[in-house]
Amino acid sequence: MTESIFAAGYKNESFWWEDAPRPERRAQTLPAKVDVLVIGSGYTGLMAARETAKGGRSTLVLDAEAAGFGCSSRNGGQVSTSIKPTFGELSGRHNEQIAHGIRREGLNALGYIGDLITSEKLDCDWAVSGRFHAAHNPKQYEALGKSLAGQPKDLASPYFMVPKAEQAKEIDSPFYHGGAVYPTHGALHPGKYHLELLRLAEAAGAQVVAYCPVKGLEKDGGGFTVSTALGKVQARDVIVATNGYTGPLTPWHRRRVIPIGSYIIATEELPLDVTARLMPTNRMISDTRKLVFYYRLSPDKKRILFGGRVAYKENDPKVSAPRLHYWMSLIFPELQSVKVTHSWMGYVAYTFDTLPHIGRQDGLWYAMGYCGSGVSLATYFGMKIGQQVLGKAEGQSPLDNVRFQTRPLYEGNPWFLAPSIFYYRIKDSLPI
Template sequence: MADKIRPDIKQTPYWQDTLGPMPQLATALPRAADVVIIGSGYTGLNAARITAAAGRSTLVLDAGDAGFGCSTRNGGQISTSVKPTLAELTAKFGAQTARAIREEGKRALDWLGSVVEGEGFDCDFRRSGRFHAAHSPAQYETLVRDAALMSREEGIPSFAVPRAEQRRELGTDAYFGGVVFSDHCSVNPARLHRAFLNSVLALGVDVLPHCAALGIEKTGQGFRVRTEKGVVEARDVVVATNGYTGAVSPWLRRRVIPIGSYVIATEELPVSLVDELFPTDRIASDTCKVLYYYRASPDRRRILFGGRVSARETDTAQSGPLLYHNMIRIFPQLEGRAITHSWSGKVAYSFDDLAHTGTHDGVHYALGYCGSGVSMASYLGMRVGQKVLGLAEGQTAFDGLPHGSQPFYNGTPWFLPAAVAYYRWQDRREYRRALEAS
């Protein structure tokens, strides 16, 4: 397997190869701004788009390059974002709140599509649909039943694909059928981020990379944000750090679980092979608790394959071979094809599998997208910007939800290795039994 990992493999996202040079960004920290946003991913930039368009001087800070985090490192798959089912949310919050939360997921996807298409963003946005594959016959039955319920009660379009017809959607026999969710979309995530970045720069926003925020202090007039490059005064502060939330906000750090997600890209492949593996050009994922997700690149010359590869976090030199092994298990046709990129990014889970937005000690925030953040992070960033302006439309169904933590948790997920190992064992046992019975 090692000979399939090129010695010159890039430990950077494949998406970066599709970008031009970074636009000119700020280099100096201003003394003050109306709004200081910590984090330059989808959330932060969309908050900045709103505040700057309203005439508020806006500064966006980032500890690394602009968009260094998962906004430019994800798999480019866009769903309706809300993981708990309507029934699960109803049991917890009641029918009205549950339905409102689920509606926000659809609204986020629709909003993102309208922005991309309305503003002419060049980011390979496609309403491709998703094939969600079942890793056992029992999972297929559950998936079909749940999809029918969502279609009937929530208007989410889908259709079932039995195993006998699976290859019309995905070139593999490794699964036991699946469901196509027609509204899900694909995108080049780095080009989407670049489009948002260019739009805020055109509005006069200062984006200052390599300037980590170190602390936030309330003052009589607003806030004082301490950074690596000095102190900036602000009327309003937004924390938009998601999987990279650190000590700048200990309260938020205790409420999100950073989890590494790992991705590889193959070398360029024959068009006929890509057509065999992804005949409908849909994005794809599976029903494993420790899931894999994959797709063809927008130019349909490579396969991008991602997921969680080990119980503990690892580096991309180790994750590449592990992902390769699972890729050829699902797609034996790719055996012998080299991989050219191996990278990772941190997503952020919450303890209730929901995104959260609101204010704490006067500081606005949105984070915890649970691995489905392309549309939701962008959408909630926009809503946070509206909240900063005091607009009623900034309120969402996520506002006011309990945002809890766990005892003894301080932002380091000590429990994650055991949980991942257990879920992976469950997945393998169920899959092995399904193969033996088939």
């Protein structure tokens, strides 16, 4: 039965790579010395590199894999305000001024990415289609409405509630119990978007080299000696932009991000009248589960791309695909016989306070921890950390003064995920 869900020609790789193959950026040698060396060539790294290169700093970006191999070309392409804690939650942890500033950064990030795409004419299938955030039970619908109504007016994204009786306007499924629409949220093709950011970074003067892992970092006077697969490079400043792929190279950062697998499938092409009926507004869809599902139509509206956190350590997308197909079929029963053409996964980086973090530690600059909402946040905070390296006042963020937390005994291996996932799976199944 498992084999029957896979279409002929099925691929264990990102659907986005069909229209945006990973670029070759190999090199035989590296410069002996640069002003700025960026580790990681995803959205964060490329935006940081663009800023420093525009600022006149010689900039080198290195990646252990192909450029954008990680979540920058694997995500669902949903673009939102992205800051997870509410104003009330943040006010309980910090003072109201900091809480206000952090929430405002989410709105700033959404505005920034839209302006960037428009002003630079980025070819990435950008659409302000909105997002429907569905309640998985009646209690969650009530809680969602109460939470949104309680946000300060100057921090609230535009929204409107959709009761279950009117839900068919957003999704042709009885699975949910109403939800909220955020009309200003958007969608893009993440693979194409990454290629466009690569173009911008290189046009600014940054050099990007793929398949060149950084093997060591050593403080050296006013900078660092960076050991790589192609030799050593002297760098005055180093930016760590590894997010969900942060490893033993930078143990301080590794102790502060939690790599969590996120999984997506793409269906075979469907008739346009079917996709138009199932998702009539072409919005991005997410839900209120802790183990969230998120899905959308492909840019040509011929496929459904269905994602979720359906595994703990599984790294074979062919194993996770049947689980996603099962849930997709519960939401849309008529898709039970529809085949899967692509299945893939990637690692997002959660943090212990569910906030992104930006700053400098022991000489290393960093921006990471986007908690599964990294398209706008990585773009925005990549730009911000680049500005900070340049010493620009506009690079400052309310998050500069927020402590980047870890936990005792945590060294980067999230041993606590399995029981946490079990707990949240049970909680999601209850009417609370």
